[in-house]
Amino acid sequence: MTPDESDFWFLPLGGTGEIGMNLNLYGHDGRWLMVDCGVTFEAKTDIDGEPIEGARAEVQMADPQFIVDRREQLDGLIITHAHEDHIGAVPYLWERFRCPIYTTAYTAEILRRKLAEAGLIKKVKVHIVEAHASRQIGVFNVQWIQLTHSIPDPFALLITTPVGKVFHTADWKLDSGPVVGEAYREEDYSRLGELGIDVMVCDSTNANVPGWSTSEASLYKGLKHHVEQAKGRVVITCFGSNIARLRTVADIAKETGRHLGLLGRSLLNTHAAAKRVGLWNGIDTFVDPHHLGFLPRDTVLLVATGSQGEPRTALNRLSQNSFRDIELEAGDTVIFSSKVIPGNELPIEALIERLKAMNVDVITVDNSRLEIHASGHPAMEELKAMYRWVKPACAIPVHGEFQHLRANARLAKSVGVPEQLEGKNGDLYYIAPVKGIRRDAVKTGRLGLVQNKLKKLF
Ligand SMILES: [Zn+2]
């Protein structure tokens, strides 16, 4: 199965029909381009947040065998942004395809840390691309187009071949106040509308959420309110990759006269990476965790990982009084600046119950009057706006379960996108010479880490 010079193909091996482990391929003229290479974290904890004996695997990723068999035809791998569902499988899979990697500065910094840990840093050629730059990668011309999301440096791609143009959005929202990084610019997308885009391959995560997503900047008010109300220590838990949220909390610490502490390796890593590429301009006098227990309680504000009830994270250990440096007490407050990722309901519920049993006040999006979390994905009105600007001839919904893909396709149709192709991992989408889908063209599967070895799962 090889595309010829009149073909332009899209082939997702992961992330279409599910949320997580994105792995996409584009094919033209005997060559392939990979976009993203991510993982999924399986919920494998029981009601107490303890790992379940014999659970399949902690980390899963798409089986790349199709492209491994053709690795001499692979021109490169592009990583759109540094979320784990887009970058996380690179250290595990790269040896199998050994191609150059193209990405932007912040994502490259996160990748560098991962490759160093995996002992691959000297082997992998990483090309750092500027925002809005174009690169010829084999037979594919690729332009990086800036968007906003819940991590710095999120990019969409305009992928051009002589037979077609694809706008691959990756993950995005329209945020006029992203806190870190630049706001979106409508003209970047309306300009695409004049180019004649054949296909828009688009994020479907929140395609059935009405309205617009919340701006990152608007969370300041709600989070500050809860910190001001608190009498004891405050712990804010959020996703470890969300540097903008950390920036907001750092500002609040400064303004409320509290000492800021960071608990959790991923938060420290995120902060260090952002600082290294010049994206961090907030305070960074963090309190040494060893000193936290000695400070007056009402002068402490902590940011902790573990909003999903993951067993080995800071918040989980705090809830079990097994965190080395500090113990929560009655009257302290924990704020969940996060949402429940489907599948994690039980461990989160157990975590909250443990905190409440310690008489800690727990604030979540469900009981907060003010907004304390913003999604990084486009709701319905944002999707409509983007389709109106880009005016693609066809929409291919990805990054979602089937209900999300369906909702995205319907939205595209409702704003006049003439064609929509709905498929799943392993389906071959024809972009040129004619549009269509060949169902189950490629056998897909999953790999998982079982006792630290990559094993085929199914
Ligand atoms: Zn993302």
Ligand SMILES: [Zn+2]
């Ligand atoms: Zn994603």
